[in-house]
Amino acid sequence: MGSPSRLVRADLTADALFPLVRATFDAIPETRTGPSTIPRGDALLSAFAMFSLKDPSLLAFDHRRRDPNDHFRTVYGITRVPSDTQMRDLLDPVDPAALRPAFRDVFRRLQRDHVLDTFGYLGGQYLISVDGTNYFATTSDGIHCPECLVKRNRVGVVTHYHQMLGAAIVHPDHKEVIPLAPEPIVNGDGHRKNDGERNATRRWLRAFRRDHPRLPVLLVEDDLAANAPHLRDVRAARAGYLITVQPGDHKFLFDALFADDAAGRTAILTTVDSDTGIVRHYRSHHGLSLNESNPDTRVSVLEYWEWSAVGDLQVFSWITDQPLTPDTVYDVMRGGRARWTIENETFNTLKNQGYQFEHNYGHGKKHLSVVLAVLMILAFLVDQAQQIGCPAFRAAWAACGTKRSLWDQIRAVFRLFAVTSMGAILRALADRSVCPPLVPHNTG
Incomplete structure (x- = not known):
């Protein structure tokens, strides 16, 4: 079907997706017992709007709340916007798992509109890049919460930090990714025992x-995932795997690769790209034990060398359960290298392109920091x-030049002009002639 960025889907506009997100928020059971002037759905959608608008802090969003306009209702469908203190109080008790349906419902919209057709790979499978990342760290005693992970260095300095296991559907030919619901890596034992990426991946x-x-x-993953318990979890989840391995971390496996090669049991393929001059060399191995402790855990291994036209060399290797034949090794190699997409197109975007993933929006006494991070990733999915x-x-992105400029100008139009939808804002940025002239609000 071609690049997903060429698709036109009315159901994938902000104006169609915001109500979908709101419906999932409204379905979260209310746990408060006393009277409430602000529905929890409004509080969740307000935090989502803060990340949709890329406000750099809760304080900046709170200033926007006081602007003399009704855009939160007309653009986002929010009846009452909480103050920064009210938002923290309302979101702190929310179980982050309760936000998973929002990701699922947006994903189903993408699935229904055949967007996933363009992401199919290796026989119709979908590559999911999974990795952990830090999104907050401090040595300040006063800035932490019960879910913070804790580490102490050799001189006794204590660091509180947060991590998240992220996952996204990726494709070697697409810059776009489809983020899936993340899994928090949190301290669940009163600061006595940190959670870890392996347990988070299982969950x-x-x-x-x-x-x-x-x-x-x-699943395309890094070297930390190349262990027998994880491979059993992957099989139990009815998924395939394509996992990076390194000689220094898997000596037993690489000794077996060398023995295989010496005995002539290795399938070898070398190709030369006539257009680029790139030389690609593949060695495939089948039925090798992953390590000495798990001889019954058998894997296939693809080794890959790539020389550029000027002689620069790159070397990669993966374990996999995918067929390795002369017809498949090129696609398997590209799928394995797509693992970096979650770092380059997901975590890097969240941290460096306006989303402020590493900013401390609040910690609270329970789940606030995690809830806000999950809502930010949901805004990224939208x-x-x-x-x-x-x-x-x-078109608005092209007119603004960069994503950061796009977010800046969306916020400016949202604050200063009379608009009724996000679509109107985007059309105004792309071409002012396609909608009525924007009328500044009377702020006198």
Whole structure:
């Protein structure tokens, strides 16, 4: 079907997706027992709007709340916007797992509109890049919460920090990604024992399969995932795997590779790209034990060398359960290298392109920091859906030049002009002639 960024889908505009997100928020059971003047759905959607607008802090968003306009109602469907203190209080008790349906419902919209067709790979599977990342760290005693992870260095300095296990559907030919519901890596034992990426991945796999029981997927992961317990978890989740391995971390496996090669049991393929001059050399191995402790855990291994036209060399290796034949090794190699997409197009975007992923929006006494981080990733998913299927979004982005400039100008129009939808804002940025002249608010 071609690049997803060429698609045009009315259901993938912000104006179609915001009500969908609101519906999932409204479905979260209310746990407050006393009277409330602000519905929890309004509080959740207000935090989502803060990340949709890329406000750099809760304080900046609170100033916007006082602007003399009704854009939060007309653009986002928010009846009452809480103050920064009210937002913290309302969101702190929310279980982050309660936000998973929002990701699932946006994903189903993408699925229904055939966006996923363009992401199919290796026989119709979907590559899911999974990795952990830090999004907050401080040595200040006063800035932390019960879910902070804790580490102490050799001189006794204590650092509180947060991590998240992120996951996104990726494709070697696409810059867009489809973020899936993340899994928090949190301290669940009163600061006595930190959670870890391996446990978070196990939880994520189970939750993913509950949300998407029939989706054919192939996990692409880093070297830390190349262990027998994780491979058993992957098989239990009915998923495939394509995992980086390094000689220094898997001596037993690489000794077996050398023995295989010396005995002539290795399948070898070398190709030369006539257009670029790139030389590609593949060695495939089958049925090798992953390590000495797990001889019954058998894997296939793809080794890959690539020389550029000027002689620069790159070397990669992966374990996999995918067929390795002369017809498949090129695609397997590209799928394995797509693992970096979650770092380059997801974490880097969240940290460096206006989303302020590493900013401390608040900690609270329970889940506040995690809830806000999950809502930020949800806003990123909605932005990616617009980038794929909304021509007005792509036109406004092109007119503004960069994503940061786009976010800046969306905030400016949102604050200063009379608009009734996000679509109107985007069309105004792309071409002012396609909508009525913008009328400044009377701020006198």
